[in-house]
Structure formats: C-alpha cells, structure tokens
Amino acid sequence: xxxxxxKQLLQNGRTGDLIEWLASFGRTDHGGVTRLLYSPAWKxxxxxxxxxxxQTVLDTYFDSVGNLFGRLPGSEAMxxxxxxxxxxxxxxxxxxxxxxxxxxxxxxxxxxxxQTYGLPKKTIEVVSLCEEEGSRFPLTFWGSRxxxxxxxxxxxxxxxxxxxxxxxxxxxxxxxxxxxxxPASRRDIARFVEIHIEQGIVLEKEQNQxxxxxxIVGQRRYTITIIGESNHAGxxxxxxxxxxxxxxxxxxxxxxxxxxxxxxxxxATVGKLNVQPNVPNVVAGEVEFTLDIRHHEEAVxxxxxxxxxxxxxxxxxxxxxxxxxxKWLDVKPVxxxxxxxxVIGEIxxxxxxxxxxxxxxAGHDAQVFGSVCPTTLLFVPSHQGISxxxxxxxxxxxxxxxxDMLTAVLYQLAY
Amino acid sequence: xxxxxxKQLLQNGRTGDLIEWLASFGRTDHGGVTRLLYSPAWKxxxxxxxxxxxQTVLDTYFDSVGNLFGRLPGSEAMxxxxxxxxxxxxxxxxxxxxxxxxxxxxxxxxxxxxQTYGLPKKTIEVVSLCEEEGSRFPLTFWGSRxxxxxxxxxxxxxxxxxxxxxxxxxxxxxxxxxxxxxPASRRDIARFVEIHIEQGIVLEKEQNQxxxxxxIVGQRRYTITIIGESNHAGxxxxxxxxxxxxxxxxxxxxxxxxxxxxxxxxxATVGKLNVQPNVPNVVAGEVEFTLDIRHHEEAVxxxxxxxxxxxxxxxxxxxxxxxxxxKWLDVKPVxxxxxxxxVIGEIxxxxxxxxxxxxxxAGHDAQVFGSVCPTTLLFVPSHQGISxxxxxxxxxxxxxxxxDMLTAVLYQLAY
Numbered sequence: 001x002x003x004x005x006x007k008q009l010l011q012n013g014r015t016g017d018l019i020e021w022l023a024s025f026g027r028t029d030h031g032g033v034t035r036l037l038y039s040p041a042w043k044x045x046x047x048x049x050x051x052x053x054x055q056t057v058l059d060t061y062f063d064s065v066g067n068l069f070g071r072l073p074g075s076e077a078m079x080x081x082x083x084x085x086x087x088x089x090x091x092x093x094x095x096x097x098x099x100x101x102x103x104x105x106x107x108x109x110x111x112x113x114x115q116t117y118g119l120p121k122k123t124i125e126v127v128s129l130c131e132e133e134g135s136r137f138p139l140t141f142w143g144s145r146x147x148x149x150x151x152x153x154x155x156x157x158x159x160x161x162x163x164x165x166x167x168x169x170x171x172x173x174x175x176x177x178x179x180x181x182x183p184a185s186r187r188d189i190a191r192f193v194e195i196h197i198e199q200g201i202v203l204e205k206e207q208n209q210x211x212x213x214x215x216i217v218g219q220r221r222y223t224i225t226i227i228g229e230s231n232h233a234g235x236x237x238x239x240x241x242x243x244x245x246x247x248x249x250x251x252x253x254x255x256x257x258x259x260x261x262x263x264x265x266x267x268a269t270v271g272k273l274n275v276q277p278n279v280p281n282v283v284a285g286e287v288e289f290t291l292d293i294r295h296h297e298e299a300v301x302x303x304x305x306x307x308x309x310x311x312x313x314x315x316x317x318x319x320x321x322x323x324x325x326x327k328w329l330d331v332k333p334v335x336x337x338x339x340x341x342x343v344i345g346e347i348x349x350x351x352x353x354x355x356x357x358x359x360x361x362a363g364h365d366a367q368v369f370g371s372v373c374p375t376t377l378l379f380v381p382s383h384q385g386i387s388x389x390x391x392x393x394x395x396x397x398x399x400x401x402x403x404d405m406l407t408a409v410l411y412q413l414a415y
Numbered sequence: 416x417x418x419x420x421x422k423q424l425l426q427n428g429r430t431g432d433l434i435e436w437l438a439s440f441g442r443t444d445h446g447g448v449t450r451l452l453y454s455p456a457w458k459x460x461x462x463x464x465x466x467x468x469x470q471t472v473l474d475t476y477f478d479s480v481g482n483l484f485g486r487l488p489g490s491e492a493m494x495x496x497x498x499x500x501x502x503x504x505x506x507x508x509x510x511x512x513x514x515x516x517x518x519x520x521x522x523x524x525x526x527x528x529x530q531t532y533g534l535p536k537k538t539i540e541v542v543s544l545c546e547e548e549g550s551r552f553p554l555t556f557w558g559s560r561x562x563x564x565x566x567x568x569x570x571x572x573x574x575x576x577x578x579x580x581x582x583x584x585x586x587x588x589x590x591x592x593x594x595x596x597x598p599a600s601r602r603d604i605a606r607f608v609e610i611h612i613e614q615g616i617v618l619e620k621e622q623n624q625x626x627x628x629x630x631i632v633g634q635r636r637y638t639i640t641i642i643g644e645s646n647h648a649g650x651x652x653x654x655x656x657x658x659x660x661x662x663x664x665x666x667x668x669x670x671x672x673x674x675x676x677x678x679x680x681x682x683a684t685v686g687k688l689n690v691q692p693n694v695p696n697v698v699a700g701e702v703e704f705t706l707d708i709r710h711h712e713e714a715v716x717x718x719x720x721x722x723x724x725x726x727x728x729x730x731x732x733x734x735x736x737x738x739x740x741x742k743w744l745d746v747k748p749v750x751x752x753x754x755x756x757x758v759i760g761e762i763x764x765x766x767x768x769x770x771x772x773x774x775x776x777a778g779h780d781a782q783v784f785g786s787v788c789p790t791t792l793l794f795v796p797s798h799q800g801i802s803x804x805x806x807x808x809x810x811x812x813x814x815x816x817x818x819d820m821l822t823a824v825l826y827q828l829a830y
Contacts, residue, residue: 198650199647199650200647200649200650200651200652201650201651201655202650202652202655205655217649219649221695221696231800232614232615232776232777232800232802232803233682233684233686233707233709233776234615234632234634234682234707234709234775234776234777234778235613235614235615235616235617235775235776235777235800235802236615236616236682236776236800237615237617237679237680237682237776238671238674238675238679238681238682238683239675239679240616240617240620243671243684245667245685245686245688246667246668246671246685248664249663249664249665249666249667249668249671249685250664250668251664252660252661252664253661253664253665253668256653256658256661256664259653260653260654264652264653264654265652266653267648267649267651267652267653268653269648269658269695269696269697269698270660270661270664270699271648271660271690271693271694271695271696271697271698271699272690272693272694272695273660273688273690273693274693275686275687275688278686278687278688278689279686279687280636280684280686280687280705280707281636281684281686281707282684282686283684283686284685284686290695292648292649292695292696294648294649360649360650361647361648361649361650361651361652362647362649362650363649385646385647385650385651387647387650388647
C-alpha cells in the first residue's frame with residue numbers, strides 16, 4: 001500500500017502531499033515527527049525515500065553509514081558531483097519540514113530538471129543524509145562529516161545513546177554492518193546545495209520569501225561558575241554578602257548589553273542557569289550558567305569574549321569571589337559560496353521573488369560541506385520562527401518558491 | 416545515668432558542658448542537632464530540661480502544646496510574670512546554640528539570681544518553647560504564638576509534615592493529647608526576655624561581645640514570574656527576543672542596587688531562581704524567582720517595594736512581556752523595649768562589655784511576644800556568622816558574657 005500510495009503521490013507531484021507522506025514515518029501522538037538515527041522509524045523513512053527514488057530515473061545506493069544517494073549521471077561527467085539534499089533525522093517530537101523539506105525539494109527539483117532538460121552535463125546526486133541533529137547520540141553531522149571525511153567509523157567508538165546503546169550497535173541494528181565498513185568519504189563532491197526552513201522569524205518579519213545564506217555562524221559555548229558565600233538572608237547586610245545570584249545577574253545584564261553593542265548580528269544567550277542551594281531565605285553560594293555565543297566572523301566572537309571575560313575577571317577580583325569560565329564547544333564560522341549567492345539574487349529578481357541575504361544562526365550540514373567545497377544554502381520562511389516542534393510550519397507557496405529556486409540553482413550548476 | 420550526669424554538670428555549673436549535654440539529644444552523625452517538633456529527640460530534650468529544672472527550686476509544668484516552664488514564684492507576686500527563655504526545636508542538622516543557648520542561659524541566670532538574692536519580687540518563669548523554626552510543619556512560632564494567644568489548637572488543623580503526619584497526630588505521639596487541650600494562652604506575661612546567638616557576622620566583624628536588639632525586622636516574600644518567549648538561540652536576533660533570563664538578570668541587578676540605595680539596613684535577597692526550559696541553546700521562555708525583603712521599618716519596605724515594582728511594571732510594558740508579582744509572606748517589624756535597651760547599655764558600659772545596638776534580620780520568638788508586651792532580645796556573636804549548621808559556634812567567653820548580662824536584666828526586672 002505504502003508504495004502504491006507513494007506512486008500516486010509522485011504522479012500527482014504535490015509537494016505538500018509528499019511532505020505529509022514522509023512525515024508519516026515516525027509520526028508522534030502530538031502530530032510531530034521523531035526519527036532518531038538508526039531507529040526503526042528512521043530506517044523506514046530512509047527505505048521509503050529509496051523506494052521513491054527507485055520509481056524514477058535515479059540510481060540509488062546507501063553508503064556504509066546510512067546516507068542515501070539518488071544519482072542522475074551527467075552526460076559530460078568529469079568525476080565531479082553536484083550534491084544536493086538535507087537530513088532525514090529529526091529531534092524528538094520535531095516538525096515535518098526540518099531536514100525532510102530539503103530532501104524532498106532536492107528530489108523534486110532534480111525530477112523537474114530531468115523531465116524538462118533530460119540528463120545534466122554534470123552528475124547530480126540527491127542525498128538523504130543519515131544524521132544532523134545529534135538527538136540520539138552526543139555527536140552531530142554524522143552523515144555529512146562521514147562524506148567529507150571529517151569522521152571515520154572510529155569517531156563512533158564509545159558513543160552511546162541515553163539507553164546505553166552504542167552508535168556502532170545501533171548501526172548494526174539498522175542493517176549497516178560496521179564489520180563491512182568502508183570509509184564513506186568522497187572526493188568527487190564539487191558542490192553542495194541545501195535548502196532548509198529558516199527556523200527563525202527573520203524572513204517572515206521582513207516579509208521575504210527566500211533567504212540566501214552568506215555565512216553559517218561560528219558558535220562557542222561556555223559554562224560560567226560563580227562561587228560566593230551562602231548566608232542567612234536576614235542577618236547578612238548587603239555590603240557583607242558574596243551573593244552568587246546578584247553577581248550572575250550583573251554579569252548576564254552586562255554580557256547581554258555588550259552583545260548588542262559589539263555587533264547587531266551577534267547573539268549571546270544564557271539559556272540554562274542553576275542556583276545553589278536555591279532556597280528563598282538563603283543568600284546563594286553558587287550559580288552556574290551557560291553562555292551560547294554566535295556570529296559569522298570569528299574575530300567578532302573573539303573580541304566579544306575578550307571584552308566580557310575581562311569584566312568577569314575584574315568583578316571577581318573586586319568582589320573577592322571566584323568566577324570560572326569553561327569552554328565546551330567551539331565551531332568556526334563558514335562562508336557560503338559568494339558568487340553563487342549573487343547569481344541566485346539575480347534569478348530571484350527576475351522571478352520577482354522577495355529575498356534577502358542572511359546569516360544562519362543555526363548549524364546545518366551545509367557548514368560541513370562549506371569547509372571542503374563551494375556550498376550554497378537557501379532558506380524558506382518558518383511561520384512564527386517555530387522549529388523543533390510539531391507546530392513547525394511553512395506555507396505551500398513558500399515551499400514551492402524554494403523548490404523553484406533550487407531547481408534554477410541546480411540548472412546553473414549542472415546543465 | 417543521664418540524670419546522674421546532669422546532676423554532676425549542674426553542680427559543676429559549667430555553661431559549655433551544659434550546652435554539650437543538651438546537644439546530645441538529637442545529635443546527628445555530622446555533629447549537628449536535629450530536634451523537630453514532637454519527634455522522639457525533641458521529647459527527650461524537653462523531658463531532660465524538665466528533669467534539670469526539677470533538680471532545682473523551679474516548679475515545672477508543660478502547657479497543652481508542649482511549652483515547658485520552670486517557675487520561681489515572686490515574693491510580691493501581683494499576677495505578673497517575667498518570662499525568659501528560647502526554643503528547644505532545631506532545623507535539620509542544625510547547631511547546638513540556636514535556641515538551646517537561650518534556654519540554658521535563662522535557666523543559669525535565674526539559678527544565679529536565686530543563689531545570690533533568693534526569691535525575686537516578681538515571678539520569673541524560664542521557658543523552653545516547643546517550636547520556633549517551622550522545620551517539621553509549615554508553621555512557625557507554634558510555641559510562642561500559643562502563649563500569646565495568636566494561635567489556638569485550631570491553627571493546626573490540616574497542617575502536616577512532609578511524611579503526611581498531622582501536627583495534631585504528632586502532638587498525640589509526643590504525649591500532648593489534643594482531646595484534653597486547654598488554650599495555652601497567658602494573660603500574666605508582663606515581660607519577655609530572650610538571649611540568642613546572632614546568626615550573623617556583624618558582632619564578630621565589629622568585635623563586639625553583645626548585641627542589644629532594637630527591632631526585629633519585618634519581612635515580605637514574593638515570587639516573581641517572568642513570561643517571555645522560548646526561542647532558538649541561533650536564529651533569533653537579540654532585538655526580536657523576549658528572553659526571560661536576561662530580563663530577570665536586569666530586574667535582580669536593579670532591585671539589588673535599589674536596596675543599597677534606599678537604606679543601608681535594608682536587605683533584599685533573590686535566593687531561589689528557576690529557568691524554563693533551562694537548555695543552553697534555547698532562549699528561556701520563563702523565569703521564576705523569589706524575593707525576600709527585610710527592614711525594621713514598615714514604611715521603608717513599602718517605599719522600596721513600590722520603587723522596584725513600578726520599574727518591573729515599566730519593563731514589562733516596554734518589553735511586551737508578562738511580569739507577575741505574588742506576595743506569600745508579610746510579617747510586620749516589631750520594636751523591642753527601648754527603655755530596657757538603654758538600661759542594658761548602661762550596665763554593659765559599667766561592666767566594660769563591648770556592645771552595640773542592632774537590628775535582628777532573623778525572626779525570633781521575641782517578635783511574637785514583642786507585639787503583646789515589652790520585650791528584650793540580646794545577641795551574642797556567632798563565629799563567622801554561621802548558623803543552621805553543625806559548624807555554628809560561639810566562644811565560651813561570649814556565652815558567659817551573655818548569661819551575665821541576662822542575669823543583670825532579670826535582676827532589674829524582677830528583684
């Protein structure tokens with residue numbers, strides 16, 4: 001039935017129907033989607049996408065970590081491949097567009113190109129990347145990083161999910177035998193093109209239909225620990241306190257204002273904060289909070305960090321308190337292909353599509369490819385900026401504009 | 416053995432030994448003391464104190480909620496009683512001085528007066544109050560409030576400890592039958608005199624040996640809830656955020672600075688703070704924090720609250736966020752007897768005792784009595800300000816000075 005239904009959907013060619021169909025694999029009670037790497041729902045989805053591609057001219061194959069490819073060979077193939085796609089995995093109870101839309105859009109764009117122009121000059125492959133989110137294992141971009149060679153099977157050693165199942169064992173359960181592993185890395189990828197939902201509110205706010213991503217931000221994450229002195233809230237006069245909460249409050253206010261001051265594209269987020277002992281009538285002795293910093297220029301991140309941590313240090317000394325800063329994530333910014341960005345802008349102008357250049361504040365597979373080959377990332381609007389939620393939604397018109405633009409880009413690159 | 420030992424201790428009359436002896440009832444593995452209202456350790460301690468008093472001239476009796484009295488009748492008794500003492504209960508793993516020192520000091524002071532001067536003119540009663548801390552049941556000052564008539568047995572209806580044992584059932588288990596309850600309220604209490612450890616660092620810091628308390632602060636406690644918008648930390652530019660954490664940080668910085676500005680004796684404490692969803696890469700949608708405000712003048716508390724809540728309101732409107740303020744405790748400040756305070760200062764001067772007038776930032780039974788009769792509260796230093804901890808400590812010299820001063824006060828009042 002599934003295949004019959006899918007054949008019918010393919011014949012009708014309605015984007016919305018195909019997205020709903022893919023969302024049926026791993027659908028949750030809340031109307032969301034959960035497809036964790038190598039889980040049964042994930043496997044069903046990858047096999048369904050393969051089946052879908054198999055109904056067409058595409059030659060399908062999996063690599064040894066579970067990335068799925070659908071190949072349309074180029075008539076003037078020079079050993080160079082234009083790769084386009086996104087990721088099949090989701091967060092827990094995520095939406096039906098994050099990743100999935102990019103796969104479906106790439107597939108539909110290539111189908112439309114083939115139907116109109118026949119075989120391309122350069123080989124195009126549609127990819128359904130096995131993993132990007134890091135929702136099951138503490139590891140992100142397992143799919144794309146295996147393709148670029150940044151990861152080898154050995155990177156999975158010792159990696160377990162929250163139930164203690166190892167990544168290697170999970171691979172095996174999904175039918176990808178680590179004993180027969182051959183490196184998934186590719187040297188033929190000349191270009192990567194991805195389309196994705198924005199996962200932010202900028203396009204909708206600006207009433208634009210398309211985002212041409214110029215950079216994917218770099219990210220640093222820190223944990224800041226403030227050690228003060230736990231004291232009686234009634235008997236300790238204000239000047240004698242070493243209050244970790246009010247000190248944290250000052251630092252967070254400072255770092256927030258400084259972020260706005262340093263660069264309007266810089267974001268700094270304190271998302272997690274815990275207080276000890278966390279009792280109403282006790283001056284807190286300890287606060288720990290996280291700091292997530294993102295910008296598309298490494299120098300700006302560096303300048304910002306230096307400014308705030310200098311103030312942290314000054315305050316620690318003046319209050320005789322201990323403030324420690326510990327970095328646990330450092331991802332460099334990646335630029336997307338500038339020249340192609342301009343071309344896309346021109347195409348959009350001709351088509352009267354309202355677009356803007358923008359920076360991606362979220363991580364994407366495009367940043368992994370972007371460090372090894374010219375890469376393009378396009379965004380379609382996310383309604384209210386909601387993502388990683390069953391409420392994730394993009395209107396059909398915007399989905400179609402995205403596919404249309406992706407088709408034009410692939411035409412430029414491969415025909 | 417216990418009685419034999421206690422008789423010996425009484426004969427030796429060493430304050431330190433008597434304090435250690437009382438701390439043996441409910442002693443914890445950490446060297447602390449746990450005597451929760453109506454628990455076996457609490458009952459043992461009250462019976463031991465009764466036994467101790469029974470070895471002397473004092474006439475002992477319990478009232479129907481478990482306050483223990485040791486009465487020294489006045490030769491010119493006019494139906495007026497000078498009551499002196501403190502509370503027998505402790506917090507969990509508390510120290511050996513909090514409450515217990517006040518009972519022992521009152522007992523020893525009265526013994527010394529009797530040994531030197533015989534019977535007083537006015538009746539003196541030493542009281543070991545059954546409860547002050549509120550550590551077992553969500554109710555404080557159960558002992559003193561029953562004596563002043565602020566509480567009746569009916570106030571205990573529906574009150575349970577964390578194991579679901581009702582206060583009334585616990586009373587029964589400790590041998591105080593609610594069915595035979597007669598109101599514990601007294602109309603003969605002309606004066607209350609309490610000595611207590613400071614539980615703060617002020618006396619030690621000022622190198623003073625005695626604190627004459629002029630006021631016990633009023634307290635208000637609030638819970639403040641900030642509702643913002645949970646968003647992606649990467650894709651939401653700073654100006655588009657409704658970040659509950661940075662808003663809380665601003666408010667806490669503001670209220671802390673404002674507290675210092677309004678009055679140097681005002682204290683404002685945010686001791687408890689919880690963030691939702693509390694994830695590093697998500698802009699927090701909600702923060703809830705408590706605010707504990709204390710000062711000895713109701714007008715100052717009122718002025719301060721009005722200043723900060725006006726700013727909270729202004730900010731909520733300007734950020735289009737919801738900030739709600741909910742009050743869950745409001746205790747009025749209580750003045751101690753000013754005239755007696757002056758007399759004590761003169762006595763201390765004569766004895767070359769280094770003293771200071773001060774405000775109690777912590778609650779004490781004296782505030783309950785202070786609202787119905789002239790009341791005196793004296794403090795001895797707490798080493799490093801540590802209290803509610805096995806590390807609570809006051810040196811013997813300071814303990815003795817306290818007893819000496821209490822003796823002088825009771826002489827003034829009753830002889």
